[in-house]
Amino acid sequence: MSSIKTRDGTNSRSGRPIIGEASFxxxxxxxxxxxxxxRTTIRLPALGRTETPDATARAERYRDAVATFAREGRxxxxxxxxxxxxxxxxxxxxxxxxAREAFQIMLAAGRPAGELAAILSGIIAAPNDDAARAAVKLSKLAADGRASLPADERLSYDWIPPGLAPERAALLAPSSGTLPGTFGHLxxxxxxxxxxxxxxxxIHKRANYDSDRSGLRHVLPALANVPCRGLTLDHGEQALSAIPERLGPKYVQSIASNIRHLLNLAVYPLRWTETNPLPAKWVPRSDVKLERQILMPAEEHTFLACTTIPLFMRVFVAWQSRQGTRYIDAARLTVSSITFQGERATVRLAKTKDNDPRSWALDPDDTMMIRTWLEWRKKQGEKLDPSSPLFPGQSGGVIEPSYLALRIRMGLWEAGVSRAALFTRSQHSWPHEEHDLRALFCTYSLAKGRPASWVSDRTGHSLASMETYRRPARRWSEVELGDLAPSIRAIPELAALAGLEPLPPTPLPAQPGDLTVRPDTAKLPHERVSAQVSAHGRDRRGQERAKKSAEFSGKVESFAPALTPCISSIRSQKKFVW
Structure with a gap:
């Protein structure tokens, strides 16, 4: 038997020197x-069961490392x-x-023992030395408070791709409660x-992930804790079965495509798994082409003239209907994006979704609308600078995309537009959305004889994709649906500020299919829930209270007819809530 002894440091409990001994x-x-x-014995199985000079030298190195850890972690x-x-x-x-470097960093930062064990466990389980070094660099960022580490010694850090810079590796750290390397982490x-x-x-960074988030929330309960390396086709089928049928085949196809796209990212550049277990044909096909709904000129004019709808929303809708920009492109526009040149103005859109910078001219009406809109904002006390958004929301920042389509439908209902097709959702049709304002611009422009190149200068469409709008444009021309109202005169507040006579909208003709009750597609989520609870979930006592309240109200109205006009007046004055 041979052994090598060393003395380096003292034991904090008794003050005696820490003695490490490597033995065969x-x-x-x-x-x-x-x-x-x-006294503790720690075996070194990696060195084998044969005594050699090389193995003895390696044992000394392990002994020195353990002794150093014992001294610094006393x-x-x-x-x-x-x-x-x-x-x-x-x-x-x-x-x-x-390991020594990571231990010293974490210990000096006062990190808990669980994290110390976790970082060492991660270095052991790292697929290669590069990933181990990345874990060490990540521990530096964790010590500085710039990254978080899971305090679970059973977890490894093989989710750090080899060779990735530590600053970028820190971005991949999971949040508290998320298991690393799982689909939920991804x-x-x-x-x-x-x-x-x-x-x-x-990887392209999107302006917002709202649509992806709303879709993935249906499948995350089934996939969140499944490791990407162990995800199988059966897990994919289980996720698809969790999607509600009411969403329709088009939405199911979108969610399935998103799941497969994420697993492709797990293959590369993350390198969490070698192959994608979901083949391309796993994504359900949807041959259903949803019918989209666009506003008629009279309906759009009615919306713009409704003063109970916030002005910022009406200006935004007027712009989208007459310029056809995507929401994200319109949200990027600032005060400096507009250059006024007499009665005309030029729009400069430097950054777009398709990385195709564009610039085009506004007609005199839209130029005056934007000029008056900026003047109105100044009169409200807003301080405009070149970076101020051209279309701010209610809070003053960029107009929010959340529930934007819903808020437009709510505004249409508030303005008195009740055409059923605008609010109906089925497997073959979709209610009106913000993006349909872009379709309105394309359809209207083609119907009025504008060349496709003129339209694509503003929208960024390819000439081939413009064919989608030619059929509704021909229908528009045949039916003679009319013209869009001049934007500056269609919005009463801006017309008055510009010294022009507001142009009142033409009354909408009654249609047999018009809705008489506000549909769910024009209600906020909490309003829909409240309506469902009122209709289906009210208990007997609640029903009795409601019945007594109704009887009492009926008695009041029968015995005091003078109150009825007051009650009706109060009900008619209820304001639209955004």
């Missing part, structure tokens, strides 16, 4: 060392120190320096935009 015995090499006042309790020491002995020899990185930030140029 019948079962192979082992280390004997005092941890928190108790303030830790034995229950935490011993597992860490055994983790060090299990490390590949090439990762001892990385979805979290994608929906937060951190995945695109970690791999710029390889």
């Amino acid at each position: 015995r019948a079962n192979g090499y082992e280390i004997r060392i005092t941890l928190a006042g108790k 303030t830790l309790p034995r229950a935490a120190l011993e597992p860490i020491a055994r983790s060090i002995a299990s490390l590949p020899e090439t990762r001892l320096d990385a 979805a979290e990185l994608f929906l937060s935009g951190r995945l695109a930030d970690a791999f710029p140029g390889r």
